[in-house]
Amino acid sequence: MNAKREVHTVRVIDTSHERKTAPNFLKHIEDTLKMLGQDWNIIVVAFTSDASGESRAARIALLEKYPWLIVLDCYAHQVNLVIGDYLGSGSRILAIADDAEELISWLRRRTLVLARIREVQAANGKSFFAIIRPVATRWTSHYLAFKRLLELQPTLTAILASDRVSGGETTFMAGIKGSAAKAKARQMLALIEDGAFWHSLNRIKLHLEPFAIAVNLAQAAHCRLDQVLLIFGFLYHRFSRLPSDIDDEESSSAVLKSLEDRWSKADQSVFVAAVILNPIYRLAPFALI
The missing domain is CATH 3.30.70 (Alpha-Beta Plaits)
Known part of the structure; x- marks a missing residue:
């Protein structure tokens, strides 16, 4: 209760x-x-x-x-389903998400690389950033995982540069045996050095950020009815007006359709009444409708 x-x-x-x-x-x-x-x-x-x-x-x-x-309904779950529709929209930019998940999984298996990451971060006076693996049933974890991978990019780049200066075998290839494993390592190295990959991953992170905010609000035990409607309005407004540098029509359309579908199944009058009865908002959120 x-x-x-x-x-x-x-x-x-x-x-x-x-x-x-x-x-x-x-x-x-x-x-x-x-x-x-x-x-x-x-x-x-x-x-x-x-x-x-x-x-x-x-x-x-x-x-x-x-x-x-x-x-x-549980509206934290409904927001998570919208995130699922975003990730499943088939947008070309989201192919980068698959590459990022592959890189994350590969890095987490490479204990020598993880040790070197800790070493470099400690040398720079930073706390160790663990590599987070996204979980399929917890869509917000994709935001956290991609955000952390982006935070680790300077460290990964520094390790590569240091290895090349020393002239020895790169940390990322150390201890790898077998042609298939070496080919996989070279593929991951190419991703780390690919500026377009990091740029696209940052765009995805910026797309997922509003969802992370929305889920944190919706999953709170004291989330109110008016907040649910404002969350839906916030997401709809955000994906209707994405800045040109991160806009992606296909994924944005998937999000807007998903929000419309879920709102159409809601007891709309209850949510609208809750916003109007809130003395802070009253009719203000509906002024542009």
């Missing part, structure tokens, strides 16, 4: 012995609502859950039985 911007655990149920179905979930929801009313003297005005199929079915059934209740 969320009240006065604080989360309170009111009931924990062991469901390990039962099937995870919508009817079973609905029963637990109803039992908890009844308990809150009878034992806590609390009137619940809104309910939300994760975005799984069974949870969605339970929410639909709950709204049918209690039409006065505000029943909401």
Whole structure:
């Protein structure tokens, strides 16, 4: 339960012995609502859950039985799905994302390279930056992983330059055996030295940055209805007006369509009312509509 911007655990149920179905979930929801009313003297005005199929079915059934209740999807998950639509848009620039993930995976396996990175960073008086691997089901991790890789670019370039000055074998090739492994290493070295790769990766990072902000807001336990609508408006405005140096029509169109689709399925009047009733905003966010 969320009240006065604080989360309170009111009931924990062991469901390990039962099937995870919508009817079973609905029963637990109803039992908890009844308990809150009878034992806590609390009137619940809104309910939300994760975005799984069974949870969605339970929410639909709950709204049918209690039409006065505000029943909401998880909007942190909805924003993550928009990120998924962005990454899956097929834009040519996003081919760089695959190259970046490949480089990240390769660097994480190269213990000698990781040790050299730590050495160079320590020599420059910097803390060690770990290489972050993006996780497919946590789309915001792509932003963090690409941001970290960009932060490591000067270190990687410095290692290459130092190795060439010394005239010995580069750290990136040390200990590698087999023609296939050496070919892979040369491919990764070419990426590290490719200015166009880093430029495109920076564009992707700048595209993902608004999503990282949005998810951090939407996943908060005290996220409000008005904030959800403002988040959607912020993302729509951002991708409708990307600066020319980072604009990409194909991926932007995918984001805008995804936002429109998800907004069309929302209980729009509840979100609009929440913004209007906020004395800070009232009608101001709708002035340009």
